[in-house]
Amino acid sequence: MPYPTDRKYTKSHEWIQANGKSATVGITDHAQEALGDIVFVELPKVGTELAVGKPFGTVESVKAVSDLFTPASGKVTEINGELATSPEKVNKDAHSAWMIKIALSDPKQLDGLLSAADYEKFVAEEGGH
Amino acid sequence: MSSVESTPAGATTVRKTALNAVHRQMGAKMVDFNGWEMPVEYPASIGGGIINEHMAVRTGVGMFDVSHMGDIRLVGPEALAAVQHISMNDASRLAVGQAQYSALLYPQATFVDDVIVHRLGEEEYLLVINAGTREKDFSWVRGNTRQFDCDVEDLSDAFTQIAIQGPKGVDVLQKLTDADLSAVKFYWLTRGTVCGLRNILIARTGYTAEDGFEIYIPADEATSARVWYEILAAGKEFELVPCGLGARNTLRLEGKLPLYGHEISDTISVWEAGLDRFCKMEKSEFVGRDALVKAKAESVKRTLVGLEMVERGIARDGYKVLDSSRREIGYVTSGSPAPFLKKNIALAYVPPELSEVGTALKVEIRGQGVGAKVVPTPFYKRPKKV
Numbered sequence A: 001m002p003y004p005t006d007r008k009y010t011k012s013h014e015w016i017q018a019n020g021k022s023a024t025v026g027i028t029d030h031a032q033e034a035l036g037d038i039v040f041v042e043l044p045k046v047g048t049e050l051a052v053g054k055p056f057g058t059v060e061s062v063k064a065v066s067d068l069f070t071p072a073s074g075k076v077t078e079i080n081g082e083l084a085t086s087p088e089k090v091n092k093d094a095h096s097a098w099m100i101k102i103a104l105s106d107p108k109q110l111d112g113l114l115s116a117a118d119y120e121k122f123v124a125e126e127g128g129h
Numbered sequence B: 001m002s003s004v005e006s007t008p009a010g011a012t013t014v015r016k017t018a019l020n021a022v023h024r025q026m027g028a029k030m031v032d033f034n035g036w037e038m039p040v041e042y043p044a045s046i047g048g049g050i051i052n053e054h055m056a057v058r059t060g061v062g063m064f065d066v067s068h069m070g071d072i073r074l075v076g077p078e079a080l081a082a083v084q085h086i087s088m089n090d091a092s093r094l095a096v097g098q099a100q101y102s103a104l105l106y107p108q109a110t111f112v113d114d115v116i117v118h119r120l121g122e123e124e125y126l127l128v129i130n131a132g133t134r135e136k137d138f139s140w141v142r143g144n145t146r147q148f149d150c151d152v153e154d155l156s157d158a159f160t161q162i163a164i165q166g167p168k169g170v171d172v173l174q175k176l177t178d179a180d181l182s183a184v185k186f187y188w189l190t191r192g193t194v195c196g197l198r199n200i201l202i203a204r205t206g207y208t209a210e211d212g213f214e215i216y217i218p219a220d221e222a223t224s225a226r227v228w229y230e231i232l233a234a235g236k237e238f239e240l241v242p243c244g245l246g247a248r249n250t251l252r253l254e255g256k257l258p259l260y261g262h263e264i265s266d267t268i269s270v271w272e273a274g275l276d277r278f279c280k281m282e283k284s285e286f287v288g289r290d291a292l293v294k295a296k297a298e299s300v301k302r303t304l305v306g307l308e309m310v311e312r313g314i315a316r317d318g319y320k321v322l323d324s325s326r327r328e329i330g331y332v333t334s335g336s337p338a339p340f341l342k343k344n345i346a347l348a349y350v351p352p353e354l355s356e357v358g359t360a361l362k363v364e365i366r367g368q369g370v371g372a373k374v375v376p377t378p379f380y381k382r383p384k385k386v
Helices: A029-035 A107-112 A116-125 B020-025 B050-059 B079-086 B131-143 B169-174 B221-234 B245-254 B289-298
Strands: A014-019 A022-027 A038-042 A055-061 A065-069 A074-079 A100-104 B003-005 B014-016 B029-033 B036-041 B062-065 B070-075 B099-105 B111-121 B124-129 B151-154 B159-165 B189-194 B197-203 B212-218 B303-309 B320-322 B328-338 B343-350 B360-365 B368-375
Touching: A014 A107, A029 A055, A100 A107, B020 B036, B020 B221, B036 B050, B036 B245, B050 B062, B050 B245, B062 B221, B070 B079, B070 B131, B079 B124, B099 B131, B111 B131, B111 B197, B124 B131, B131 B151, B159 B169, B159 B221, B169 B212, B169 B221, B212 B221, B245 B328, B245 B343, B303 B328, B303 B360, B320 B343, B328 B360, B343 B360, B343 B368
Parallel strands: B014 B036
Antiparallel strands: A014 A022, A022 A100, A038 A055, A055 A065, A074 A100, B003 B014, B029 B036, B062 B159, B070 B124, B070 B151, B099 B111, B111 B124, B159 B212, B189 B197, B197 B212, B303 B343, B303 B368, B320 B328, B320 B360, B328 B343, B360 B368
């Protein structure tokens, strides 16, 4: 699956799509593939202040538990409540099944993240699928 | 053939079954399991994924490579006496062609391993043992049977073991063998030609809490691959799905089948694990019996129960179990979403006074006490055939 070029990626396999000072966050197709059948997504409450690099939630597949890491600092403005009842949407289309929206405290933090091409290269080097 | 590949000094060796290349070719996700590189699940593009694989076995048929399991053969005039001495179930009840669940115990009544004892002939028994305990089991069996007139052989690397599991397993395998499978009852075995290979051991056993068969074929790569693909082709009309260790674990958990290192281990006793019905105290002697008698008189301090999460959260292996006032009272041995039951379930050790069905407990998940209750086990029981 090609990685959309309208967003940035982390080495911990999240994507972040910024629109001015607001941004949407999810996990990558590679991440959902590595996890397998996703059965549980735990997200922070609206209003939570997130710090870059720190965990903001948890995603669980049948087999594995994995932390979600904050790609850029900010305050949670919205969560995708649909994932509480339909977590499998992340497997079906990870790049549209977003998890949280945040009000960025410093949009410049995105400059340090990976482009789609760089992320694809990173995944290939990591020995991913 | 199972091979041991050497890796650079200091690194541990990874073992592979004869079907390793086949799994890779099919796109399976491979993981390390007790030192074995095994498929955990197959890709969704061929019907895989743990949930699909699990459902295939419950409602149709799935196939597993379980060649990592070990096999010990005891043969000779005193083979029965040897098996009786080292195992807790009563092998004297086995007819030729019958199998039973049993366990090897240490003198202190904890587990060396759990095993399936197959009676292959008048004086011939096959113990099928766990992958992670192969060497330990074999040296233990050998060390404890020296006084008997029988040969003890490690046949672990001689077989590729394939499990064909699910209500339609019988239909798939019947297409490939001349043996009359309808005559083979659950936990019985026969021999027959399978995929053109003569005298193949076919056992109606498994680790999925479902009907099914396990076949033992020669462990060379070419034969193993040929048989694998022939089963896959024969299973096509039944929508057979290749299954990995992920589904194997969730299937056995729904059926409350113990896993060594989790529900049973060298620190857990038969009584704690609730395996009383496979332990025949009327046998006059076997390793561990004296300690079992003593332990019975003292009553257990913990017992294995089934838990179902009543609040949102998934209990995982090793998580703490808390009472309603959040005091730590036990731990989860195996926990997972149950794909067929569509619940989050777990097995856990708790004090007997908190083991009653219906008892409200909590499982500590990421620092939070999440509500659970004790439920009857097994969580899943296969429907009886009419």
